[in-house]
Structure formats: structure tokens, C-alpha cells
Amino acid sequence: MKRQRENAIVFADPERCLGCHGCELACAVAHSGTGLHQAALSGLTLRPRNKVVAAGGVMMPVQCRQCEDAPCAAACPTGAMLQESGQVGVREKNCVGCKVCVMVCPFGAISVKHEGSDPESCRTNGGVARKCDLCAGTGRGLPACVEACPTKALSLVDLEEYRQTLIEARAAELAQSLQHLKSRKARI
Amino acid sequence: MTMKLTTDPSAATLLPIAKKEGVSTVWDRHRAMQPQCGFGQLGVCCRICWKGPCRIDPFGDGPQRGICGADADTIVARNVIRMIAAGAAGHSEHGRHVALALQGVAEGRLPAYQIRDEAKLRAVAAKLDICTEGQDIPAIAAAVAKATLEDFQNQDHDAPCNWIEASLTKKRLERLQALHVLPHNIDAVITQIMGRTLVGCDADPVNLILGGIKGALADFDGMCLATELSDALFGTPSPVITAANLGVIKPDAVNIAVHGHNPLLSEVVCEVAGQMDEEARKAGAKDGINIVGICCTGNEVMVRHGIPLAANYLSQELALITGAVDAMVVDVQCIMPSVSEIGACFHTAVITTMAENKIPGATHVDFKEETALESARRIVATAIDAYKRRDPRRVNIPDFKQTAIVGFGVESVVGALATLNAEDPLQPLIENIANGNIRGIALFAGCNSTQVAQDSSFVTMAKKLAANNVLMLATGCGAGSFAKHGLMTQEATLEYAGDSLKAVLTAIGTSAGLNGPLPLVLHMGSCVDNSRAVQVAVAVADKLGVDLDQLPLVASAPEAMSEKAVAIGTWSVALGIPTHLGTMPQVTGSAKVTELLTQTAKDLLGGYFLVELDPNLAADKLLEVIEERRKGLGI
Numbered sequence: 001m002k003r004q005r006e007n008a009i010v011f012a013d014p015e016r017c018l019g020c021h022g023c024e025l026a027c028a029v030a031h032s033g034t035g036l037h038q039a040a041l042s043g044l045t046l047r048p049r050n051k052v053v054a055a056g057g058v059m060m061p062v063q064c065r066q067c068e069d070a071p072c073a074a075a076c077p078t079g080a081m082l083q084e085s086g087q088v089g090v091r092e093k094n095c096v097g098c099k100v101c102v103m104v105c106p107f108g109a110i111s112v113k114h115e116g117s118d119p120e121s122c123r124t125n126g127g128v129a130r131k132c133d134l135c136a137g138t139g140r141g142l143p144a145c146v147e148a149c150p151t152k153a154l155s156l157v158d159l160e161e162y163r164q165t166l167i168e169a170r171a172a173e174l175a176q177s178l179q180h181l182k183s184r185k186a187r188i
Numbered sequence: 189m190t191m192k193l194t195t196d197p198s199a200a201t202l203l204p205i206a207k208k209e210g211v212s213t214v215w216d217r218h219r220a221m222q223p224q225c226g227f228g229q230l231g232v233c234c235r236i237c238w239k240g241p242c243r244i245d246p247f248g249d250g251p252q253r254g255i256c257g258a259d260a261d262t263i264v265a266r267n268v269i270r271m272i273a274a275g276a277a278g279h280s281e282h283g284r285h286v287a288l289a290l291q292g293v294a295e296g297r298l299p300a301y302q303i304r305d306e307a308k309l310r311a312v313a314a315k316l317d318i319c320t321e322g323q324d325i326p327a328i329a330a331a332v333a334k335a336t337l338e339d340f341q342n343q344d345h346d347a348p349c350n351w352i353e354a355s356l357t358k359k360r361l362e363r364l365q366a367l368h369v370l371p372h373n374i375d376a377v378i379t380q381i382m383g384r385t386l387v388g389c390d391a392d393p394v395n396l397i398l399g400g401i402k403g404a405l406a407d408f409d410g411m412c413l414a415t416e417l418s419d420a421l422f423g424t425p426s427p428v429i430t431a432a433n434l435g436v437i438k439p440d441a442v443n444i445a446v447h448g449h450n451p452l453l454s455e456v457v458c459e460v461a462g463q464m465d466e467e468a469r470k471a472g473a474k475d476g477i478n479i480v481g482i483c484c485t486g487n488e489v490m491v492r493h494g495i496p497l498a499a500n501y502l503s504q505e506l507a508l509i510t511g512a513v514d515a516m517v518v519d520v521q522c523i524m525p526s527v528s529e530i531g532a533c534f535h536t537a538v539i540t541t542m543a544e545n546k547i548p549g550a551t552h553v554d555f556k557e558e559t560a561l562e563s564a565r566r567i568v569a570t571a572i573d574a575y576k577r578r579d580p581r582r583v584n585i586p587d588f589k590q591t592a593i594v595g596f597g598v599e600s601v602v603g604a605l606a607t608l609n610a611e612d613p614l615q616p617l618i619e620n621i622a623n624g625n626i627r628g629i630a631l632f633a634g635c636n637s638t639q640v641a642q643d644s645s646f647v648t649m650a651k652k653l654a655a656n657n658v659l660m661l662a663t664g665c666g667a668g669s670f671a672k673h674g675l676m677t678q679e680a681t682l683e684y685a686g687d688s689l690k691a692v693l694t695a696i697g698t699s700a701g702l703n704g705p706l707p708l709v710l711h712m713g714s715c716v717d718n719s720r721a722v723q724v725a726v727a728v729a730d731k732l733g734v735d736l737d738q739l740p741l742v743a744s745a746p747e748a749m750s751e752k753a754v755a756i757g758t759w760s761v762a763l764g765i766p767t768h769l770g771t772m773p774q775v776t777g778s779a780k781v782t783e784l785l786t787q788t789a790k791d792l793l794g795g796y797f798l799v800e801l802d803p804n805l806a807a808d809k810l811l812e813v814i815e816e817r818r819k820g821l822g823i
Contacts, residue, residue, distance in 0.1 A: 021243065025226040028247050036226050037776045039247065046247035148223050
């Protein structure tokens with residue numbers, strides 16, 4: 001049986017987020033295939049795949065959770081959304097831009113719009129589903145948003161490592177209290 | 189690693205020491221700042237009112253207007269002209285300071301100063317149309333100071349500043365007048381920029397940029413007067429052989445680094461240091477007192493007195509890491525606040541001197557022209573005292589220094605040319621440009637920036653332009669970088685100049701008594717001295733009966749950083765000079781402003797900005813511009 005490893009996610013710490021939108025800009029540029037100034041100068045329309053949201057006194061970027069049982073993948077009528085290389089991927093060539101994925105995503109993490117310069121033909125708007133792809137294929141070690149965050153509010157979390165760290169921390173606590181009990185018993 | 193940050197050979201010795209000692213440098217802080225804010229890089233972030241900060245989505249999906257309704261074009265234009273205002277303010281404060289000192293000398297109030305170059309003072313008076321017949325020097329100085337200070341006081345909007353009127357071609361003045369961008373009063377124009385960029389004021393990007401151009405021309409006015417009056421007070425530069433890079437710091441001397449921009453203090457420090465040399469020897473420094481320069485204060489004393497230059501902007505901290513600088517005396521501009529912290533890691537006394545420029549952790553010695561000698565003595569005594577605390581085990585002076593022949597003011601350039609043709613000194617220069625021996629002239633100016641490996645763009649471009657027979661002038665940190673890298677030597681001319689340029693430089697140098705060619709790049713002084721290059725250009729243009737935008741003349745700030753560079757670059761464009769930038773200006777978030785500065789300017793002014801980050805391509809593009817201009821002149 002195939003070994004199942006949970007998809008990594010970008011985790012945002014609301015206590016550190018300053019709402020600067022730097023992650024959005026970094027995301028948009030990372031997926032443009034060009035640099036910041038060049039993209040701005042040539043008037044490209046680029047869209048970030050994350051969105052800084054402020055609500056209820058909390059502020060943080062929201063992006064795809066890379067759900068294991070992803071509603072978008074289940075609902076996609078063309079099979080464009082699917083589990084692929086440790087994330088919920090979009091096969092853009094299969095996508096018709098029907099927005100079913102947008103409607104079923106509990107986080108609003110998917111957009112369906114055209115990117116780049118304006119589409120030449122008016123027969124189609126050229127929009128396809130786009131969401132956080134953890135910057136796969138951009139050649140960077142860390143997602144651009146994580147790199148760009150000036151307060152380190154964003155991190156890329158590998159769930160297995162995360163869980164391991166958590167387990168070890170709790171076990172260490174337990175060991176400490178056991179030791180404490182033992183030494184108290186010995187004293188009595 | 190080091191090579192990516194800087195090409196200064198001293199850094200390879202000193203950066204590992206900084207690392208070992210836990211001293212963070214400008215490059216460490218640059219790295220910690222990565223990646224830098226994209227909104228800021230594009231100039232689309234507005235912090236002008238407290239409804240903000242606002243930022244415009246540069247890619248069209250998010251907000252296209254700030255809370256007040258300002259769009260990217262308005263925001264970018266406002267931001268960039270505020271930078272121009274700040275740059276102009278810096279230069280003109282410097283100029284005002286010098287003008288007031290001249291007035292003080294005229295009135296006999298300042299014992300530390302005198303008119304060192306009376307001929308220059310007379311020439312300045314003549315340039316300003318001041319009648320000097322039968323007048324003594326104090327009276328002429330008073331009249332020059334008065335005419336100069338009018339440029340800060342005139343309230344008649346239709347009467348242009350005296351200095352700008354005296355410093356440009358007639359055609360250029362008419363062209364600028366027609367665009368309503370001739371400044372009438374430096375202070376008023378800077379204030380106007382602040383006023384028009386206040387929340388809810390000027391929102392038209394074209395009108396804003398025109399206001400910025402006026403501010404930049406006010407900057408030019410301030411620079412002209414600062415340069416010329418400094419020459420009258422402290423002497424006009426003439427060629428002198430000296431040295432550059434950190435190897436000029438001496439292990440057995442009390443080393444005093446003068447850093448900043450304003451010659452008023454450094455001149456007196458140099459003089460007093462000479463008188464206190466014996467005290468330094470008594471304190472154990474067998475080589476006495478050694479003054480070295482950093483940044484433009486360094487350039488000022490270098491071109492006037494041959495005092496060696498230790499560092500330009502990005503290596504100012506390295507000077508301290510040598511552990512052998514006993515005092516760093518700073519005045520205004522380009523002084524990294526980090527110097528007091530690094531100084532504290534060693535025995536170095538970092539001394540601030542201007543009431544409006546203090547740094548936490550530094551010692552402040554208040555400097556006033558009236559009591560300049562006392563202040564200077566206190567400063568030198570502080571340095572000698574610090575020397576006694578120096579730990580010789582922590583001294584690491586890199587063994588790098590280059591010879592530099594510097595001090596090419598207008599007078600010395602014309603003087604050298606006069607050895608070829610005394611009747612008409614400009615004739616040989618014009619002839620050589622016309623016959624193609626000199627393809628064109630390039631002025632290198634401006635900063636160092638951590639966006640570029642220190643000095644690399646300057647050096648790369650200069651070598652390429654030299655090989656293509658372009659005559660090069662340099663000021664500021666550009667001049668510092670050429671001096672440190674050995675491009676201000678006769679050997680550099682022989683090695684890098686194209687055949688025809690080599691022949692011209694050799695002919696002039698030999699006949700001027702230099703026993704060989706002029707150096708490859710001519711050091712014209714500090715960044716405030718960019719006005720010197722304009723003077724040469726104006727003289728040539730007037731002689732040919734053309735305007736500045738027709739000459740095969742280009743400017744380049746390949747490692748620009750300061751708001752002052754924004755002001756200088758903008759007036760350079762306004763004077764009709766194609767101006768290269770090697771760092772990305774913070775304007776690309778507005779297509780309109782970018783177009784205005786790089787294209788529309790060409791039609792309106794003849795000059796324009798040319799942005800090219802690759803120094804090799806930049807040199808090619810400047811060569812193309814030069815050829816285009818030559819074609820226009822039919823040569």
C-alpha cells in the first residue's frame with residue numbers, strides 16, 4: 001500500500017502578522033515568471049494565491065490548507081483538481097474555470113481569473129482555478145510568502161515533523177513530572 | 189561571498205574580522221532585510237497622512253486607489269518629488285552654511301576662516317554680474333554673499349535664482365523658463381514641494397513631476413553656490429598626487445577620519461591637527477597625526493589638500509574595524525548611524541559636530557564658525573586621548589592603497605588645456621571631440637548602494653567607456669571608487685584608454701607637466717561639486733553655440749542610493765543630459781511617472797533617465813547615446 005504522508009501547509013501565526021500584504025505581493029511575483037519591476041513595467045495582471053484577512057481583531061493571510069479530503073478535488077467535474085506531489089494540485093489545462101471548487105472551498109482559497117496580459121480572444125476569459133501550490137515549480141526552497149514575511153509570521157509546516165516535535169515535547173513534560181514524583185517519593 | 193558584496197579588496201581582510209568579533213556591517217543588515225518590501229520598491233506605498241498607510245496593488249487586482257482616492261501615479265509622483273526636496277534641502281543647507289560663512293568672513297567675524305582664493309572670488313563676482321572695480325576683498329565677499337543669500341530670500345516668482353541664471357546656457361534657461369520650472373528661491377521651492385504633496389493637494393502626476401524638476405533645479409542652484417564659494421574660502425582644487433583605500437591609515441599615527449560632506453569643519457580640523465602634531469608624538473604616536481577622508485568630506489579635503497581618502501560610503505564601517513581610527517569626526521549626510529556602535533566596540537571616539545545631526549552613543553562637540561578653532565582643538569585632543577586607549581593587538585590595517593591623481597576643478601582642466609592653446613583653452617577639447625579622438629564625455633556621480641556589489645558597476649563601466657575613448661569625470665563616492673581601484677592614475681590611462689583617448693590625455697598631461705598622461709578618470713570633487721562638470725559642459729556648449737542636450741555628454745549614477753542622487757539625477761535630466769541609473773528607482777509602480785522620466789522628458793528637456801542594472805549593457809547604451817548625439821551634431 002502506498003505510504004500516505006500528509007500534505008505540508010503554510011501556517012500563519014496571527015500574533016505575528018502585521019498585515020503588510022508582503023506575502024501577497026511575493027506570491028503574485030513568484031508565480032509571474034518574471035521580476036517585480038519587470039512585471040509592473042509591462043503591466044501584467046498578477047494575482048496572489050493568498051489573501052490577508054482581518055476579522056474579529058485577528059489578522060493573517062489565508063491560503064489553501066491542502067486538505068487531505070479536499071472538497072475541491074471531490075467536486076471538480078473535469079478532474080483538474082487532484083492530490084499530486086504532496087499538495088492539492090490544479091492541472092490547469094483540464095480546468096474550464098467553472099468555479100465549483102470556489103464554491104465548495106471552506107476557506108475561499110481558490111480564485112478563477114485570468115493572469116498575465118489581457119486574453120487576446122474574447123471567446124473565453126481564459127480564467128482557470130488558481131490556489132496556493134506551495135511554490136512548487138518555482139525553484140525555491142521555501143514558498144515565496146514564507147521568505148517574504150518580515151515578521152516570520154509564516155512558516156511551511158511538515159505535519160509529520162510537527163507532530164513528532166509535539167509528541168516529543170509532551171513526552172519530555174511527562175518524563176519530567178515522573179522524575180519529580182520519583183524523587184519526592186524517595187525523599188519520603 | 190565577499191566578492192558579491194563588494195569589490196573593495198580591503199573588505200576581504202576586514203569582513204572576516206567583523207564576523208569573528210560579532211560586529212554587524214551594512215552588508216549583514218542588508219541581508220537581514222531581505223526580501224525587501226515590494227510596495228516600497230515600486231513606490232506605491234503612501235504614508236503621507238494618518239488614514240494610511242495605503243498601498244496600491246501594482247498588478248491590477250486589488251485596490252487601485254488609496255483611502256483619499258490617490259492612485260499609483262499620484263502616490264509615486266508625490267513620493268519621488270519628496271525625495272528630491274530632501275536631497276535639495278541637504279545640498280542647499282550645505283550651500284547656505286558656506287554662504288553665511290563667507291558673509292561672516294566679509295564682516296571679519298570668523299577668525300578661523302579667510303578668503304584663500306581671491307581670484308576665484310573675483311571670478312564668482314564677475315559671473316554674478318557684481319561690479320568689483322575699486323572694491324577690496326571684504327567688500328566683494330560681502331556683495332557675493334548678499335547675491336547668494338538672495339537665492340534663499342527672493343519672493344519674486346518670476347525672477348530666477350542668481351546662481352542658476354549665471355550657470356546655464358541662454359537656450360537652456362529659456363527652455364526651463366517656458367516650462368515654469370526655473371526656481372526663484374531655493375527654500376521656497378523646497379517648501380512648495382512639501383506643500384503640494386500634503387494630503388489633498390496636487391494630484392496631477394505631470395504637475396507634480398514638474399514641481400520636482402523645479403526642486404531639482406533648486407538643488408543645482410544650491411550646489412553651484414556651495415562649490416564656488418567653498419573654492420573662494422578654501423582654495424580651488426588643483427591636481428595633486430595622493431592615495432586611496434584603507435591602507436592610508438597609519439599604525440603609528442593618531443588617525444583622524446573626517447567624514448560627511450561639509451568642508452567648514454574639516455578644513456579647520458586639518459589646520460589645527462598640523463599645529464597639534466607634537467602633542468600626538470608626545471602621546472606616543474611616532475608618525476604624529478594622520479588625517480584621512482571618508483565620503484565627500486574626504487573628497488573635499490582630498491582635492492584641495494591631497495589628504496588621502498580611506499573609504500567611500502559602503503566602507504565607512506570598515507575604516508573603524510581596522511581598530512586604528514582614533515576619532516571619526518562627522519558632520520552631515522551619508523553617515524551611517526551604525527558608526528557610533530562600531531566605534532564603541534573599539535577605542536574610537538565618534539564625534540558629531542552639527543546641532544542638527546547627532547547620533548546616539550557619539551560624543552557631540554558643538555561646532556560654530558565663530559569658535560571653530562576651539563572646537564577643532566577639542567576634537568583633535570579627543571582623538572589623541574583615544575589613541576592612548578588603542579589596543580595594538582586589535583589593529584588590522586589592510587595593505588591596500590592606490591595612488592590617485594585628483595583635483596580637477598574647472599580651472600585646472602582649463603589650465604591644463606591652456607598649455608596646449610593659451611589663447612583659447614577649450615579649442616583643443618572641442619577639436620578632439622569633433623574629430624572623434626574623444627567620442628564623448630561621461631560624468632560618474634553618486635553613491636554606493638548595497639543593491640550593487642560595492643564599486644563594481646563604476647569600475648566595469650569606466651573600463652568599457654575608456655576603451656571606447658570616452659573622457660570621464662567623477663565626483664562623490666563614484667570618484668572614491670575610481671580612486672580606490674586605481675583608475676585615477678596615469679598607468680590606468682595607458683592600460684585602459686582607447687588609442688585616441690590615450691593620445692589626447694597624454695598630450696594634455698605631458699604639456700601640463702605631468703610627465704605622462706592625465707589620469708583615466710578626472711576627480712572633480714565631492715557630490716556637491718557635480719556643478720563643476722556642468723560648468724565645463726556649459727562653456728563648451730556656449731562656445732559651439734548649442735545647448736547642453738546636443739552635446740555628446742552623458743551622466744551615470746550606477747550605484748545610486750541617496751535622496752540627493754534623486755535630486756542630482758533629476759536636474760541632470762532637466763539640463764538635457766541623458767542620465768543612467770544602475771539601481772532601480774522607486775517609481776516603476778506608476779507607468780505614467782516611469783514614462784515621464786524616461787521618455788516624455790526627452791521631448792520636453794532633451795535629457796532623460798536610462799535605467800540599466802547591468803553595467804556592461806549600461807556602458808553599451810551610453811555609447812549608443814553618445815553616437816546618437818554625435819550624429820545630431822554632424823560629427
